[in-house]
Amino acid sequence: MSKRAFTPTFKLEVLKACEDGFYTLSEIMKKYKVSKSAIKDWKYKFDTYGTAGLQESSTCKSYTKELKLSAVRDCLSGQCSINEAVKKYEVSSTSVLR
Structure with missing residues (x-):
């Protein structure tokens, strides 16, 4: 299964749609063709790191x-x-x- 690359602008649009409350989560998932786990991940990264958290990393992070x-x-x-x-x-x- 291939991984779709979403722009930070797109991620913000989805998060804003969730925040506005005009649509249910199911409707947002269908409209934007994204999974619940992706939305939750973006929300966590945005809440933790701001807009920088929505950028795709171009380098691999190493861990001890x-x-x-x-x-x-x-x-x-x-x-x-x-x-x-x-x-x-x-x-x-x-x-x-x-």
Whole structure:
């Protein structure tokens, strides 16, 4: 499955549509052809990092062995979900942690 690249402007438009409350989340997902998880991810990144969080990174972020082990241990022990670990350890996405 290919990954679609969305512009920061598009992401802001979707987030604004969610914030306005004129449409349900289901309607927004259909209208913009985006998943619920993508919207939640964009919202978290926008709330945490502002508009800079919506930019696609052009470089791969590296993580220490200790950070990766801690994140995986938290997930396996049930201490947090993979989404929570991504936020807690500031990993770029769930696919990186998987």
